Amino acid sequence: MARGELMKKLLASYGRDDEFRAVAELIIDEEEQKKNRVLARTLRRTLDNAVSSGSSSSTNASNAVEGSRSDAPRSLAPLLPFPDPASEYVERKVPTHALPDIALTEDNQEVIRLLVLEFRKGEEIRSRGLPLRSKLLFCGPPGCGKTLCAEVFAQEVGLPLLLVKLDRLISSYLGETATNIRKLFELARKQPCILFLDEFDAIAHTRQDNSEHSELRRVVNSLLLFIDRMEPRGFLIAATNLDASLDAAVWRRFDEVIWFDKPDRKAIADFVAMKFKNVERAFRIEPHLKALQGYSYADIQRVCIQAMRTAIVDRREVVSNSDFATAIGNEVRRHHGKKTRR
Secondary structure: OOHHHHHHHHHHOOOOHHHHHHHHHHHHHHHHHOOOHHHHHHHHHHHHHHHHHHHHHHHHHOOOOHHHHHHOOOOOOOOOOOOOOOHHHEEEEOOOOOHHHOOOOHHHHHHHHHHHHHHHOHHHHHHOOOOOOOEEEEEOOOOOOHHHHHHHHHHHHOOOEEEEOHHHHOOOOOOHHHHHHHHHHHHHHHOOOEEEEOOHHHOOEOOOOOOOOHHHHHHHHHHHHHHHHOOOOOEEEEEEOOHHHEOOOOHHHOOEEEEOOOOOHHHHHHHHHHHOOOOEEEOOOHHHHHHHOOOOHHHHHHHHHHHHHHHHHOOOOEEEHHHHHHHHHHHHHHHHHHHHOO
């Protein structure tokens, strides 16, 4: 969003604590994107101090008489703690990865690129009566980049990334889970952010499963209703490893579905090369590609890190072919043990 538009929104939100904080967060995130880290830290410190000082001043103000309050000059209202409506269900994550740190297929790169461009041209698109794509569903096996992609996407659009804590969201008390979900979507409505729900199938499980409790079916009904009515000021991203278990009605609620698969030979080669871009290696990747096929990005990253650790332990600056081959063997052992115990 253009700086002029952000400043207008900041002034327009004066006195409305939640909106003021949301716009201030956008300005700070924009400075971080521009690598103005010192300014961003100073602004964030000022914003946080305003919250604490606002809390103490509001306590003192409650003791003031009504007449003196009306005569006093109006001061800036204390800011609400971030994030307000559902703080116990979310965790803010500061993105530390950018596009060069993730391996994406060409199709997925293009989808992400267009989503970022649409977000940056959001006001122009909305002014022509068109909606933005803001509800995304990430599908694919574990360890293939869904969570990392959400983090990278947050970095690209300059919005805070809020990770939903499903263990706290899903209550053991009947009726409370739907209430918690409502609070969560209220947060996304008020706070420009990327709301990321991992293991989405836990709350969007198919209602055709007769083993499910009727209360859980009502949770899915509520979830579908909230997604339908949701008009986020950022993005809702849901991720699942079990797309087959999602309720059939879930799919049409999302503006875009992005599929993440295990890497093919070329993707493996590119990924290993990326992991060793700042580490000297004395081996060719190609002879190891067959052994690494069928593994996820997370598995292959573990192989690379283990090979680097071995070199460090042996006080060597260069990762050898033996280091890498041994790390692959360790990963094979790990997976073989997992299969035999199932």
